[in-house]
Amino acid sequence: MRAHNGDVRGLVRAHKRAERSARHALPVIGFPAIGARPGVRSAPYGETLVPMSKDALIVIDMITTYDHEDADLLLPSARQVVPVVADLLQRARSQDIPVIYVNDNFGEWRSHHGELLDKALSGPHADLVDPLRPDDASLFVVKARHSIFFETPLTYLLQQQGFERLVLCGQVTEQCVLYSCLDAHIRHFDVTIPRDATAHIHEDLADAALRMMERNMGAHVCDSDELWR
Numbered sequence: 054m055r056a057h058n059g060d061v062r063g064l065v066r067a068h069k070r071a072e073r074s075a076r077h078a079l080p081v082i083g084f085p086a087i088g089a090r091p092g093v094r095s096a097p098y099g100e101t102l103v104p105m106s107k108d109a110l111i112v113i114d115m116i117t118t119y120d121h122e123d124a125d126l127l128l129p130s131a132r133q134v135v136p137v138v139a140d141l142l143q144r145a146r147s148q149d150i151p152v153i154y155v156n157d158n159f160g161e162w163r164s165h166h167g168e169l170l171d172k173a174l175s176g177p178h179a180d181l182v183d184p185l186r187p188d189d190a191s192l193f194v195v196k197a198r199h200s201i202f203f204e205t206p207l208t209y210l211l212q213q214q215g216f217e218r219l220v221l222c223g224q225v226t227e228q229c230v231l232y233s234c235l236d237a238h239i240r241h242f243d244v245t246i247p248r249d250a251t252a253h254i255h256e257d258l259a260d261a262a263l264r265m266m267e268r269n270m271g272a273h274v275c276d277s278d279e280l281w282r
Contacts, residue, residue, distance in 0.1 A: 108281075109216045110145040112138065112154045113201060113223030113230055115185050116169055118176035123254050130252040131181055131224060137250045137277050138222050139184040144281045146188070151214070153192045155201040155233075166193035199229045202236040211242065218243040220280060222250035226259035231266060238270040247277035 115138060119128060145152055156169060166187070173182040187193055196205050201221075211219070219242050221230055230251050237244045246266055253259030266272040 106148075106150050107215070107217040108145075108150050108220060109211065109214075109218070110141060110150055110152045110220045110222070111201065111233075112142070112152065112185065113221060113233060114155075114157050114225070115223045116154065116156045116166075116173045116182060116187075117178075118173050119178045119181070120176065126254045127225060127252060128178070128181075130254070130256075134222075134224070134250055134252040135181050135184055137247070141220075141222060141247065141250055141277055141280065142185065145220075146190070148281050150281060151192065151216075152187070152190070153194060153207075153210075154187050155194045155196055155205070155207060157229075158195045158197055166195060169195070199232040200236045201229070201233040202240070208240060216242070218245060220245045220247065222247055222277075224252035226251040226253040227255060227262040231262040234266045234270050234272050238272070244270065244272040245280070246272050246274045247280060248274055250277045 115135075119131070142152060144150075154166070156166070158169065170182070170186060173179065174186070176182075192210070194201070194205050194207050194210070196203065198204070201207055219237050221233055221237070221244060223230060230246065234244050234246065244266070246263065248263055251259070263274050267274045
């Protein structure tokens with residue numbers, strides 16, 4: 054049976070409208086809702102997610118009891134860094150920059166982030182943890198090794214949320230921050246390192262690590278005051 058000319062023209066117009074809509078549609082991202090957070094709308098499976106910020110502030114290993122090896126060497130630097138990180142957190146949150154804590158589980162394989170935080174807050178250095186505690190909008194990823202990416206869901210999270218620049222702060226500059234910067238670099242993320250917001254054990258190694266991150270990994274090394282003013 055031959056279609057009427059008017060019907061054919063109508064079908065052609067409808068097909069062209071569908072093509073235009075498909076070209077302009079954003080990718081469909083199926084990331085499970087983790088809870089409300091600033092700057093990013095949670096998307097249940099099958100919904101389009103539209104990130105409002107391309108930046109993410111990542112806080113590395115600052116939720117700790119400081120009872121590990123080399124803690125005595127780390128503590129003086131950590132005491133200088135904590136107020137800087139606290140200020141970064143305040144500025145990021147005030148501008149809807151999402152905050153992601155990535156923290157060592159310290160071998161506590163049954164612990165979740167709430168238990169890690171409670172343990173740190175009940176330890177002898179709670180004054181270094183309390184100013185940096187996650188809020189209800191923060192994300193929290195638990196790691197077991199130095200890099201924030203090694204065997205964690207962080208790569209998937211960052212890609213699904215559409216982040217492009219990672220601002221890494223925390224500790225230790227010449228260890229976890231360095232290895233995390235390398236892993237971010239090979240995953241094609243832009244990386245910024247606020248030098249005064251990372252704590253070190255050995256100052257000379259930290260200085261060398263910052264130079265390596267800047268020169269070999271393309272990181273932008275700066276003072277924290279340059280960010281989100």
